[in-house]
Amino acid sequence: MIKSKTNNRKLITIVGPTASGKSELAVKLAKKFNGEVISADSRQVYKKIDIGTGKITKKEMKGIPHHLLDVAPPKNRFTVVQYRKLTLKAINKTFKKHKVPILCGGTGFYIQAVIDGIVIPEIRPDWELRKKLEKKSVKELYRTLKKLDSKRVKTIEKKNPRRLIRAIEIAKKIGRVPDLKKEPLPYPVLIIGVKKNKKELENLIKKRFFKWLKQGFLKEVLKLRNPPADKGLSWQRIEEFGIHYRTAAQYLQNKITEKEMLEKSMIELRNYAKRQMTWFKRDKRIHWVKSQKKAEKLAKEFLAN
RNA sequence: GCCGCGGUAGCUCAUUGGUAGAGCAUUUCUCUGAAAAAGAAAGGGUAGGUGGUUCGAUCCCACUCCGCGGCA
Numbered sequence: 215m216i217k218s219k220t221n222n223r224k225l226i227t228i229v230g231p232t233a234s235g236k237s238e239l240a241v242k243l244a245k246k247f248n249g250e251v252i253s254a255d256s257r258q259v260y261k262k263i264d265i266g267t268g269k270i271t272k273k274e275m276k277g278i279p280h281h282l283l284d285v286a287p288p289k290n291r292f293t294v295v296q297y298r299k300l301t302l303k304a305i306n307k308t309f310k311k312h313k314v315p316i317l318c319g320g321t322g323f324y325i326q327a328v329i330d331g332i333v334i335p336e337i338r339p340d341w342e343l344r345k346k347l348e349k350k351s352v353k354e355l356y357r358t359l360k361k362l363d364s365k366r367v368k369t370i371e372k373k374n375p376r377r378l379i380r381a382i383e384i385a386k387k388i389g390r391v392p393d394l395k396k397e398p399l400p401y402p403v404l405i406i407g408v409k410k411n412k413k414e415l416e417n418l419i420k421k422r423f424f425k426w427l428k429q430g431f432l433k434e435v436l437k438l439r440n441p442p443a444d445k446g447l448s449w450q451r452i453e454e455f456g457i458h459y460r461t462a463a464q465y466l467q468n469k470i471t472e473k474e475m476l477e478k479s480m481i482e483l484r485n486y487a488k489r490q491m492t493w494f495k496r497d498k499r500i501h502w503v504k505s506q507k508k509a510e511k512l513a514k515e516f517l518a519n
Numbered sequence: 520g521c522c523g524c525g526g527u528a529g530c531u532c533a534u535u536g537g538u539a540g541a542g543c544a545u546u547u548c549u550c551u552g553a554a555a556a557a558g559a560a561a562g563g564g565u566a567g568g569u570g571g572u573u574c575g576a577u578c579c580c581a582c583u584c585c586g587c588g589g590c591a
Contacts, residue, residue: 293552323554374558456555
């Protein structure tokens with residue numbers, strides 16, 4: 215390999231379940247190794263959706279630049295493809311400053327799209343078509359896709375309407391769903407996973423939620439609904455911003471009690487953390503650590519070589 | 520004390536005279552422009568207890584225990 219400046223490019227990635235302390239670790243590593251943080255969170259990309267997504271505060275950033283936060287208005291739906299584009303830009307910008315980009319977040323799909331370079335067909339979501347297709351049964355959808363693309367049908371989940379609809383959407387526009395293309399990053403990547411046992415994580419999630427409530431999380435939700443000037447968001451849209459927003463919206467509409475809100479949040483967040491771990495577990499590149507010290511050591515070795 | 524209602528999976532509840540199901544929870548898994556999303560699979564109950572009727576009871580009957588509501 216030719217030794218040149220580009221070979222000094224290295225990306226550190228921090229993954230882990232919700233509430234595991236990724237953001238804090240990212241800031242710590244950024245401080246220590248002259249880095250900038252790039253968030254990998256599908257909800258924190260939205261403006262005004264702050265407390266309930268655990269978005270890092272200015273103070274917590276400790277002067278470290280953070281990217282991919284507040285990059286979209288909450289009214290519009292953000293997607294992986296946009297995420298990948300913006301993130302690659304942010305990474306390159308960071309390299310230009312001779313700093314280490316630290317990709318940090320819990321949205322496995324977004325991270326995979328960046329580091330493995332999942333190239334998704336350039337077919338934009340067609341919400342009108344989706345709306346129409348949503349009325350159909352999965353069997354009908356499956357049959358429709360089968361007619362359009364005999365290959366994709368073989369690997370797709372037969373009972374998953376969302377996947378079927380997207381496949382149909384692509385096939386309708388360009389004939390069939392192209393094979394998955396991957397464009398991995400041309401520089402080394404270290405992936406650190408923050409490990410927590412079940413009980414620890416459960417406590418962290420609970421504590422964090424109570425903290426958010428004290429910080430005015432419910433007020434934030436109400437403000438989304440009824441902002442001072444502009445038209446507010448629908449409850450339906452608010453519920454899309456994640457588990458806490460969903461349960462809070464239901465509570466604020468008097469559909470569930472406060473107690474139910476707390477219980478539901480805990481259960482769903484626990485399940486979410488589990489799903490995240492299911493995703494991360496299969497990636498054998500991840501170095502799982504229990505302490506920040508261990509993470510620092512890994513980063514140091516990675517950057518030295 | 521009396522009357523009524525109920526006691527079936529961890530929870531909420533269906534169901535049937537031929538040994539039971541759902542939703543949620545639990546465990547595991549999937550992942551091609553919604554991913555805190557959308558899906559899949561699995562484990563789990565001898566139907567409060569005892570006795571009786573019956574070829575056979577979780578379901579019918581009696582007694583008993585427990586919970587809830589009402590009356591006194």
